[in-house]
Amino acid sequence: MRAKVPRASQGGWKPQNDRGDPVELTLATNEGRLPDLVPIRHGRMSASPFAFYRGSAALMAADLASTPTSGIRVQACGDAHLMNFGGFATPERNVIFDINDLDETLPAPFEWDLKRLAASVVIAAQHLELPGSVAARVTVAVVQEYRESMLRYGGMRPLEIWYDKIDLQHFDDRAGDPKRVAWVQVASARLIRQAARKSAPEHMLPKLAAMTGASIRLKDDPPRIFHPQAGIRDDLMSGYVADLAVYRETLPAHIRVLFDRFELRDVAIKVVGVGSVGTRCYVGLFMTADNEPLFLQIKEARASVLEPYAGKSVYVNQGQRVVEGQRLMQMASDVFLGWTRGGNQYDFYLRQLMDMKLSVSLEELDVKMLQQYARMCAHALASAHARSGDPAMIGGYVGSRRTFDDAITEFAVDYAAQNAKDYRAFMRAIKSGRIAAVVE
Secondary structure: OOOOOOHHHHOOOOOOOOOOOHHHHHHHOOOOOOOOOHHHHHHHHOOOHHHHHHOOHHHHHHHHOOOOOOOOEEEEOOOOOHHHEEEEEOOOOOEEEEEOOOOOOEEEEHHHHHHHHHHHHHHHHHHOOOOHHHHHHHHHHHHHHHHHHHHHHHOOOHHHHHHOOOEHHHOOOOOOOHHHHHHHHHHHHHHHHHHHHHHOHHHHHHHHEEEEOOEEEEOOEOOOEEOOOHHHHHHHHHHHHHHHHHHHHOOOHHHHHHHOOOEEEEEEEEOOOOOOOOOOEEEEEEEOOOOOEEEEEEEEOOOOOOHHHHOOOOOOOHHHHHHHHHHHHOOOOOOOOEEEEOOOOOEEEEEEOOOOOEOOOHHHOOHHHHHHHHHHHHHHHHHHHHHHOOHHHHHHHHOOOOHHHHHHHHHHHHHHHHHHHHHHHHHHHHHHOOOOOOOO
16 A cells, blocks of 8 residues: 555645636535525634634535545544534543534545644644744644554554543543643633533523413524424424424434423524534423423534545435444444434434533643643544554554654644635725625
8 A cells, every 4th residue: 555655745735737726616515504594604714714724614625636646545533623623421420532523524535534623733733823833743743643543543452442442531641741731631620610511401491482371482582593483383293293203213212212202392593603604503302290301402414525535325314324433433422313304305403402521722722731641632533533543453553663654744734735825816806896705
């Protein structure tokens, strides 16, 4: 494999002569989205080059398809940037760190995920106004973490890989820097307490819902959460009763018993993320007979951005594609994770809205924190790839020296420059009126 695709050939980025207009490619991804929400998507992407990068997974997928690949395929995330990782609770109520957004998951070359993660590190460093030399040094450390983790997984038994977890409550930094260890332990302990408080029913229910007469309804907080027009809402409620019956059958039998204790009370549109804005995303409020709440996110699943270049999914339902990919890649998954197809023929997947979910704020990171956090992302990505791919083969290709690290870092630096150029073109299109954008 190295002879056919040398590791050094993975370095650098130069756009193809026939590379499409980045603005047109971005606009093409709006097809099928709710038109009233598309300007909000553009507004969120306009916030910074990093925000633009978050919303342009389809653009990078097209670019990655023109780069050299080893031929080693894994279940890929498809959108492995820094903000798509975080902490969440396992069914056993331990808090782990892992990939938490797998809308684009599909079998694909392992390098594509790693290159997207590495480029996001450089763009994040630029967002924090760190020197270029620092950005490159942090990115090398991140790729090294992926490579060394994969070499370690290559020597482990399959069951050991499957049971391996990044436990935030007992995280040990193999880099051996006591300051970094102290930061992640203190930060994770604080974030876990906050997340546990925010996801508790006594906190979520009054924040998200209120009694209206004799019924309970989700609170409107436009443009983030709002109810559609009355007639459309009635159709949603009646339609989702049937759709939920399909969803129920995708749950394990013992979870169906738990789910049957809840009844759907209300549904509202919830605008989430950057790249997902404009897709059909809802929050469902379910209640037990004794008024215990359950909030489920009902999220539209569209074809993966990788599909034109990596091949179609084996699953006809895109929601099933996301769920099966998530169960394969994550160290542990939400017990309510399942899928359905709406009466409108759109595919959806469902999961809990909040279950001790932890995320970082990019602006709060300094150099050491960025490197620590990004290395954790690389470790999680290696774990996900090792679960579905051949870690010994990947480890053999990436090797024990820094050749691969330097090549991917070179690509990341070059692609960050491409992203900045595409962002400037996007902003010019907004200023000229070619693109409508609403800044919240």
